[in-house]
Amino acid sequence: MGWTQPAVSQHLRHLERQAGLPLVLRRPRGVRLTEAGRALLVHADALATRLRAAADEMNALARLEGGTVRLAAFPSAGATVVPAAMSLLATRHPALDVRLLQAEPPEALELVTAGEADLAVTFAHDGQPFTVPSGLVGVPVGQDPVRLVLPNGHARAGAATVDLRDLASDRWIAGCERCTAHLERLCLAAGFTPDIRHGSDDYVVAQSLIARGLGIGMLPRLALEAFHNPGVTVREVPGLRPRTLHLVHHREAGRIPAVRAAVRAVRDAIAP
Amino acid sequence: MGWTQPAVSQHLRHLERQAGLPLVLRRPRGVRLTEAGRALLVHADALATRLRAAADEMNALARLEGGTVRLAAFPSAGATVVPAAMSLLATRHPALDVRLLQAEPPEALELVTAGEADLAVTFAHDGQPFTVPSGLVGVPVGQDPVRLVLPNGHARAGAATVDLRDLASDRWIAGCERCTAHLERLCLAAGFTPDIRHGSDDYVVAQSLIARGLGIGMLPRLALEAFHNPGVTVREVPGLRPRTLHLVHHREAGRIPAVRAAVRAVRDAIAP
DNA sequence: GCACCAACCCAAGAAATACTTATGCCGTGG
DNA sequence: CCACGGCATAAGTATTTCTTGGGTTGGTGC
Numbered sequence: 036m037g038w039t040q041p042a043v044s045q046h047l048r049h050l051e052r053q054a055g056l057p058l059v060l061r062r063p064r065g066v067r068l069t070e071a072g073r074a075l076l077v078h079a080d081a082l083a084t085r086l087r088a089a090a091d092e093m094n095a096l097a098r099l100e101g102g103t104v105r106l107a108a109f110p111s112a113g114a115t116v117v118p119a120a121m122s123l124l125a126t127r128h129p130a131l132d133v134r135l136l137q138a139e140p141p142e143a144l145e146l147v148t149a150g151e152a153d154l155a156v157t158f159a160h161d162g163q164p165f166t167v168p169s170g171l172v173g174v175p176v177g178q179d180p181v182r183l184v185l186p187n188g189h190a191r192a193g194a195a196t197v198d199l200r201d202l203a204s205d206r207w208i209a210g211c212e213r214c215t216a217h218l219e220r221l222c223l224a225a226g227f228t229p230d231i232r233h234g235s236d237d238y239v240v241a242q243s244l245i246a247r248g249l250g251i252g253m254l255p256r257l258a259l260e261a262f263h264n265p266g267v268t269v270r271e272v273p274g275l276r277p278r279t280l281h282l283v284h285h286r287e288a289g290r291i292p293a294v295r296a297a298v299r300a301v302r303d304a305i306a307p
Numbered sequence: 308m309g310w311t312q313p314a315v316s317q318h319l320r321h322l323e324r325q326a327g328l329p330l331v332l333r334r335p336r337g338v339r340l341t342e343a344g345r346a347l348l349v350h351a352d353a354l355a356t357r358l359r360a361a362a363d364e365m366n367a368l369a370r371l372e373g374g375t376v377r378l379a380a381f382p383s384a385g386a387t388v389v390p391a392a393m394s395l396l397a398t399r400h401p402a403l404d405v406r407l408l409q410a411e412p413p414e415a416l417e418l419v420t421a422g423e424a425d426l427a428v429t430f431a432h433d434g435q436p437f438t439v440p441s442g443l444v445g446v447p448v449g450q451d452p453v454r455l456v457l458p459n460g461h462a463r464a465g466a467a468t469v470d471l472r473d474l475a476s477d478r479w480i481a482g483c484e485r486c487t488a489h490l491e492r493l494c495l496a497a498g499f500t501p502d503i504r505h506g507s508d509d510y511v512v513a514q515s516l517i518a519r520g521l522g523i524g525m526l527p528r529l530a531l532e533a534f535h536n537p538g539v540t541v542r543e544v545p546g547l548r549p550r551t552l553h554l555v556h557h558r559e560a561g562r563i564p565a566v567r568a569a570v571r572a573v574r575d576a577i578a579p
Numbered sequence: 580g581c582a583c584c585a586a587c588c589c590a591a592g593a594a595a596t597a598c599t600t601a602t603g604c605c606g607t608g609g
Numbered sequence: 610c611c612a613c614g615g616c617a618t619a620a621g622t623a624t625t626t627c628t629t630g631g632g633t634t635g636g637t638g639c
Contacts, residue, residue: 066615337586
């Protein structure tokens with residue numbers, strides 16, 4: 036073990052003092068274990084084995100040959116970039132256990148705060164302040180353009196691009212709470228108050244309503260990548276700023292290999 | 308645990324450096340274990356449990372609430388004082404496991420030397436040098452008077468005591484090797500060479516031979532306590548020195564509680 | 580909004596522990 | 610008889626570990 040002989044002697048003496056028993060008998064050619072010594076050796080071997088097991092497990096976690104990372108993502112990400120990222124992770128670190136929890140950004144942040152998720156995939160619309168609960172940090176990982184979604188055959192569906200002001204008299208289908216707020220702000224800037232008739236944060240539901248001509252709406256590209264109802268037409272609105280995607284985790288969690296790997300994978304899935 | 312807070316912090320930092328992973332995440336109201344931290348905690352708990360088990364076992368051995376002591380004893384002791392001692396030990400330390408190995412003194416010493424017995428019960432006749440193998444120590448624990456054994460009806464059986472010189476023309480039954488040597492030395496001192504016809508270190512055999520009138524012999528009191536053939540008469544020989552009983556163990560074994568207890572018990576069994 | 584408090588970190592020094600070097604003893608074997 | 614293997618002891622040094630006395634941060638109560 037790279038120790039000198041007196042070091043061993045002193046350890047032994049110390050052990051014997053503590054045990055209150057002789058552990059070895061000194062004999063002509065070396066020492067011989069006493070009954071107590073043999074008993075202690077069994078325990079010592081077990082302890083050494085356990086220590087090694089602990090070190091092995093720490094190594095495995097550090098080298099991503101094990102461990103778990105829990106992702107909280109909003110639906111349209113959970114249907115697009117997150118599966119892509121999970122696929123990347125599966126090839127890079129086959130033993131890493133990745134778990135997905137579906138949650139809209141506010142709840143996703145709560146999950147991370149509560150320690151029930153390691154990483155949240157969130158978004159913020161342009162103009163919305165991107166704030167995270169204290170103790171968490173967020174890193175932007177990409178942008179997601181917002182598109183206008185019209186029923187096929189809508190008056191403006193023929194043009195390549197559409198100006199918001201041309202839609203002042205349309206009926207609207209809104210999305211989640213924050214998306215609705217964003218929509219209202221945009222329309223206000225364009226000089227009108229949108230006539231919101233329905234609301235659903237489910238992009239399949241929203242597209243069904245739109246396809247039936249019950250209104251028009253705005254959906255991010257990710258949602259349209261996840262699902263595109265053939266009854267709707269997608270158009271760009273010049274000047275419409277994309278929403279920003281973020282990854283949020285505990286301030287210190289960036290040092291956890293599993294979290295780092297997940298962050299990298301999501302980033303790579305968004306911008307290959 | 309009686310530690311100040313920085314001490315804990317430093318230990319934690321050290322552990323994290325060694326593991327290469329964060330073990331806790333610092334949060335508003337205290338820390339929270341990471342996955343690695345939880346994994347390590349499981350190992351730590353197991354280690355602590357094992358350590359306690361080891362300490363408990365050492366304590367049990369030190370307090371004689373367990374453990375084994377192996378006695379090597381010659382037959383006449385094994386039939387008398389050793390069972391008495393074992394009985395004492397059983398009441399004093401019910402959990403102590405006492406094991407008896409039968410062996411004449413020379414082999415008994417070998418057993419102790421070889422580590423196959425912890426304690427040897429031996430004897431030495433007066434005048435015989437009491438030497439133990441180096442590394443072992445012997446403590447005298449009592450004396451065992453040697454008696455003359457005659458067939459009932461022997462010419463000298465009528466007297467209360469008998470002088471050796473009156474037995475110069477008798478036929479003799481000898482015992483073990485060392486007893487035979489002792490007998491020859493005694494007779495030589497009395498002025499004759501004994502006519503040894505038979506030899507047996509088994510005191511039952513020897514008494515059977517004597518009872519049949521095939522010779523006379525000398526037996527220690529312990530042997531006669533163990534067994535007394537009604538066909539023989541026991542007489543004292545004035546001036547005949549007793550043999551000395553010894554306990555022999557490894558030089559350092561005196562510090563082993565089980566051995567100490569056994570020594571005490573044998574001594575108490577001999578001289579209550 | 581401010582002060583306060585809890586919980587943690589950091590740096591430096593003090594205390595305790597662990598290890599090494601140097602030496603000695605004992606028993607064995609050539 | 611001497612040399613050597615194997616261990617013990619003593620003293621000095623190195624290292625580790627703990628405490629003391631500072632901060633910082635973020636939540637909480639007035």
